[in-house]
Amino acid sequence: xxxxxxxxxxxxxxxxxxxxxxxxxxxxxxxxxxxxxxxxxxxxxxxxxxxxxxxxxxxxxxxxxxxxxxxxxxxxxxxxxxxxxxxxxxxxxxxxxxxxxxxxxxxxxxxxxxxxxxxxxxxxxxxxxxxxxxxxxxxxxxxxxxxxxxxxxxxxxxxxxxxxxxxxxxxxxxxxxxxxxxxxxxxxxxxxxxxxxxxxxxxxxxxxxxxxxxxxxxxxxxxxxxxxxxxxxxxxxxxxxxxxxxxxxxxxxxxxxxxxxxxxxxxxxxxxxxxxxxxxxxxxxxxxxxxxxxxxxxxxxxxxxxxxxxxxxxxxxxxxxxxxxxxxxxxxxxxxxxxxxxxxxxxxxxxxxxxxxxxxxxxxxxxxxxxxxxxxxxxxxxxxxxxxxxxxxxxxxxxxxxxxxxxxxxxxxxxxxxxxxxxxxxxxxxxxxxxxxxxxxxxxxxxxxxxxxxxxxxxxxxxxxxxxxxxxxxxxxxxxxxxxxxxxxxxxxxx
Amino acid sequence: xxxxxxxxxxxxxxxxxxxxxxxxxxxxxxxxxxxxxxxxxxxxxxxxxxxxxxxxxxxxxxxxxxxxxxxxxxxxxxxxxxxxxxxxxxxxxxxxxxxxxxxxxxxxxxxxxxxxxxxxxxxxxxxxxxxxxxxxx
Numbered sequence: 262x263x264x265x266x267x268x269x270x271x272x273x274x275x276x277x278x279x280x281x282x283x284x285x286x287x288x289x290x291x292x293x294x295x296x297x298x299x300x301x302x303x304x305x306x307x308x309x310x311x312x313x314x315x316x317x318x319x320x321x322x323x324x325x326x327x328x329x330x331x332x333x334x335x336x337x338x339x340x341x342x343x344x345x346x347x348x349x350x351x352x353x354x355x356x357x358x359x360x361x362x363x364x365x366x367x368x369x370x371x372x373x374x375x376x377x378x379x380x381x382x383x384x385x386x387x388x389x390x391x392x393x394x395x396x397x398x399x400x401x402x403x404x405x406x407x408x409x410x411x412x413x414x415x416x417x418x419x420x421x422x423x424x425x426x427x428x429x430x431x432x433x434x435x436x437x438x439x440x441x442x443x444x445x446x447x448x449x450x451x452x453x454x455x456x457x458x459x460x461x462x463x464x465x466x467x468x469x470x471x472x473x474x475x476x477x478x479x480x481x482x483x484x485x486x487x488x489x490x491x492x493x494x495x496x497x498x499x500x501x502x503x504x505x506x507x508x509x510x511x512x513x514x515x516x517x518x519x520x521x522x523x524x525x526x527x528x529x530x531x532x533x534x535x536x537x538x539x540x541x542x543x544x545x546x547x548x549x550x551x552x553x554x555x556x557x558x559x560x561x562x563x564x565x566x567x568x569x570x571x572x573x574x575x576x577x578x579x580x581x582x583x584x585x586x587x588x589x590x591x592x593x594x595x596x597x598x599x600x601x602x603x604x605x606x607x608x609x610x611x612x613x614x615x616x617x618x619x620x621x622x623x624x625x626x627x628x629x630x631x632x633x634x635x636x637x638x639x640x641x642x643x644x645x646x647x648x649x650x651x652x653x654x655x656x657x658x659x660x661x662x663x664x665x666x667x668x669x670x671x672x673x674x675x676x677x678x679x680x681x682x683x684x685x686x687x688x689x690x691x692x693x694x695x696x697x698x699x700x701x702x703x704x705x706x707x708x709x710x711x712x713x714x715x716x717x718x719x720x721x722x723x724x725x726x727x728x729x730x731x732x733x734x735x736x737x738x739x740x741x742x743x744x745x746x747x748x749x750x751x752x753x754x755x756x
Numbered sequence: 757x758x759x760x761x762x763x764x765x766x767x768x769x770x771x772x773x774x775x776x777x778x779x780x781x782x783x784x785x786x787x788x789x790x791x792x793x794x795x796x797x798x799x800x801x802x803x804x805x806x807x808x809x810x811x812x813x814x815x816x817x818x819x820x821x822x823x824x825x826x827x828x829x830x831x832x833x834x835x836x837x838x839x840x841x842x843x844x845x846x847x848x849x850x851x852x853x854x855x856x857x858x859x860x861x862x863x864x865x866x867x868x869x870x871x872x873x874x875x876x877x878x879x880x881x882x883x884x885x886x887x888x889x890x891x892x893x
Contacts, residue, residue, distance in 0.1 A: 530844065534813055537843035538769055541872035545775030548875060554782045561778075568771050704768045704792060704815065 266292040267383060268311055272302030272329060273318040273345065282316055285372040286379070299324025303332055312340060314383055316366070316375070319346040319353065327360055334361025339389060341382030345370075423491075423512040426498065427467045431456040434507070443486065443512060460486060463493065463510060470495035470508040483515070490519040531700050535579060535715065539572040575712040582716035586699070589723045596641040596727055600751060603670060603677055604634040606642070610649035611668055618657050624665045625657070632672035636750035644724040645748075648732075651717045652681040652744045658711050659742070660685030676730070676747045684741040693736045697722045721746075761886050762786045764805035766796040766823065767841075768814045772871065776809060776841070783879045793823040800833060807886055811871075812842035821863055828864040837885040838864070841878075843871040 269291045271282045279295040286293045294309065296302035298321040306312060315333060319326040330342050344357040344365040354365050363382045366375055417424055423440035427433050432453035441448030447458055456464045466480050480495040491512040497505035546565040549555055555562045588594045611627045618625035638645070649668075656666040660683045669680040686707040688696065695701045700715035702708065725732045728748055736742035763785045767773045770791070777787040788805065790796035792814050799805075808827070812820035820840050827833040840863075854860045854868050867881050 533845040534843050537845065537871060538772070541843050542769060542771035542775065544872040545772060545779070548872070549775060549778050549782075552875065554778060565775075568774075572771060706791070709770045709791060 266290060267313045268292045268294065269379070270302060270306060270312045270315040271295045272297075272299060272315060272321070272326075274298050274321045275318070278318065278345075282375065285375060289376060298322050299326065299329035302329055306333055307336075310337075312337075313386060314341040314343065314379060316343050316345055316379070317362075319344055319357075327357060330357060330362050331360040339386055339393075341379070341386050343378055343382060421514070425459070425463070425467070425510045425512075426507060427456055427471065427510075428453070428507040429471075429505070431468070431471075433459065440512070443489075443491075443514075462486075463512075466493055466495040467508045467510050470497050470510070471505050473497050473505065486512075489514055489516045491515060528699070532583060535700055536576065539576040539579070542572045543569045543576075571712060575714065578712075579714040579716070582714045582720060585720055586716055586723070589720065589727075594644070594724075594727070596644055596724075598639045598641055598728075600637040601640050601642060601645065602634060603638050603679070603748075604629045606646060607649060607668060607670055607679065610646055610653055613650050614653040614657055617654065618666060621657060621660075621664075622662045623657055623660055625653070625668075626666070627668045627670075629669070630671035633670040633677060635672060636677070636752060638677060638728075638748055639751050640728050640748065641724075644727070648721045648724050648746065649679070649681075651721050652746070655713075655717065656681050656683035656685065656742070656744075658713070659683065659687075659708070664741075672750070673747065675752070676749050679746045679748070680743055682741065682743045687738045687740050687742055688734075688736040689738050693734050693742075696734060697732070760784060760786045761806040762788060762803065763882070764788050764790065764796060764799055764808045766790045766793060766808065766810040766814075766820070768792055768811060772811075776873075779875055779878065780809075780882070783882065785882070793819050793826075796823060797826075800827075804833070805836060806889065807837050807839070807882060809839045809841055809882075812840050812844050821865070825864045835889065837866040837889065839867040839869060839881065839885070840865050841869045841871050841873055 267290075269286055271279050271286070271293060272295070273279045273282070274297055276297075279297070283293045283295055294305055294312075296305050299317070300323040302315070302317065303324065306315070315329075317326040317329050326344050326346070330344065333340060334342060338361070342357075342362045344353075344362045345368060346353055346357075346365055347368040357365055363385070364378050366378055417435075417437040418439075420437060420439055423443045424435070424437045425433055425440055426435035430453075432455055433447075434453045436448070436452070444460070447454070450458055456467060459467070462482070462484050466482060470480050480493075482493045484491050484493055492515045493510060493512050495508055495510040498507045498509050499505045546569045550562055550565060555565060585594065607627055607629065611625060615625055653666065653668060660666060665684050667680075667682045669682065671678055688703055692703040696703070697718050699719045702713055702715045722732050725746055725748070730746060730748040732744065732746050734742060734744050763780050765773055765776050765780070765787055766789075767776070768791055773789050773791070777789060780787045788799055788803065790799050793810075796808070796810070808824075810820045810823055812818065814820065816822070820842065824838040824840070827836060827838065853870075854863055854865075860866065860868060866885055869878065869881070
């Protein structure tokens with residue numbers, strides 16, 4: 262840091278004086294510049310700058326010492342200005358210090374008499390500079406602190422988790438905005454507020470965390486406040502293993518998670534139930550046969566075996582539907598959209614169901630409006646095929662022998678409407694409203710014995726949703742049902 | 757000589773209903789069936805059964821309990837024993853299986869069995885409940 266020498270400017274109109282000073286100062290390790298009058302000195306000061314000290318003669322041509330001092334002090338207030346004067350009077354000294362001089366040296370002087378005030382002045386200057394530096398650092402630190410504090414406050418208040426801090430006196434000394442939202446009554450109290458103002462369960466957790474002593478104890482709990490579920494973590498606030506200074510509690514709203522958990526549990530309960538139902542029927546039938554309880558009625562025995570087989574197949578369908586539902590719910594259903602000719606796909610779906618329709622003596626027809634084939638659909642082939650066969654298969658299933666199932670397709674603005682219409686058993690408004698629900702199956706004397714998983718329409722709606730389409734049903738008991746699927750078409754240009 | 761005891765079986769699963777009917781008939785009982793609680797109430801008021809075997813989850817989750825509670829609160833039917841037979845599992849999700857007699861009383865049922873039933877245990881339970889009411893085949 263001391264690689265650079267301290268620089269001193271000597272301004273005097275007497276050459277002998279200038280050089281005398283220079284030699285003395287240089288011998289002391291200073292770097293010295295000289296000027297022959299105030300004007301030249303000021304010019305040098307302004308041009309080179311960086312002087313720590315100046316020795317200035319009082320009386321000089323062009324610009325005298327006082328004027329020089331005034332100018333330089335204005336521009337470099339920390340520079341040590343020493344006035345050399347042969348007229349060492351109180352008046353001139355006062356005048357010079359008024360204008361910014363640090364002191365004066367009466368002429369004539371010995372080298373030591375000159376060096377002493379120079380050293381003193383420089384030392385003072387160094388101290389002043391150091392103090393200024395410290396002051397500046399302190400100011401910066403304060404600014405930083407204020408910034409940090411506001412940053413912390415901002416972060417705390419932007420958190421979605423609620424935060425409370427309690428001191429050793431059991432007063433709540435800090436709470437963020439989320440905390441105020443969760444406990445609006447508490448938020449209106451002044452800070453600090455007594456711990457007893459918090460809901461009992463929170464106060465208890467905080468007290469527990471605080472009482473944990475040397476080994477910090479983090480207390481976690483699920484609680485319910487004002488109809489919502491929170492996960493609460495309370496931990497003591499302590500410095501380096503010392504006594505707890507207080508405790509901090511964080512509340513996270515887990516109501517959504519709880520709902521999800523409940524929905525998942527419910528789904529699993531339903532799945533287990535739906536799987537056990539056909540199994541129970543199969544096992545009961547087989548048990549009766551094995552125990553010889555129907556051996557006197559061979560017709561019944563045969564029927565029971567056939568029903569068992571049908572239920573086993575139904576169980577297989579159920580498992581496959583469950584896999585698809587799960588794949589769909591977890592976004593893993595493999596959907597690959599390609600341009601499809603709707604009329605061709607409808608024909609295939611109808612063909613796939615025609616044997617079943619024939620077996621029940623049901624007239625199954627496809628009627629595509631001219632407009633239906635004009636634009637292609639951007640859709641997953643397998644997905645859409647399964648939706649169509651599901652709807653047609655359902656229509657055949659829920660239509661008594663001799664009935665009619667009509668599949669129709671027509672353009673409807675920017676979408677294609679596919680209708681599957683039957684004159685079967687139909688549904689009540691209550692049944693219609695629930696028909697897309699998972700595992701929902703209408704249960705009445707007309708639906709009895711018709712196999713189904715209760716998931717087909719749930720899956721169909723899911724697949725239609727993935728294609729940004731809509732599925733709806735209109736039905737009346739005894740009159741039949743119409744399922745309508747609307748899918749956006751690609752538009753002429755792209756097709 | 758008394759008629760054979762009449763048992764009402766309420767279940768939305770036609771196959772299971774038939775299997776239970778077959779089992780009960782082989783056990784020497786008369787059986788009448790209903791596919792849901794509404795039909796069961798109709799059957800009850802036509803002929804009062806000596807015992808009721810009902811599924812739990814039918815049109816709603818607790819349909820069996822609801823039916824049983826309704827009966828126990830009705831003086832005409834309060835003494836009819838009710839057996840719940842259900843495929844609702846107790847391992848996961850919602851667990852409604854009773855832990856003891858107190859639970860069973862709170863649920864207004866006289867017995868609670870998993871589906872499918874063990875034929876011997878089931879028939880023994882039916883017999884026990886009928887005997888306690890002084891009705892046996």
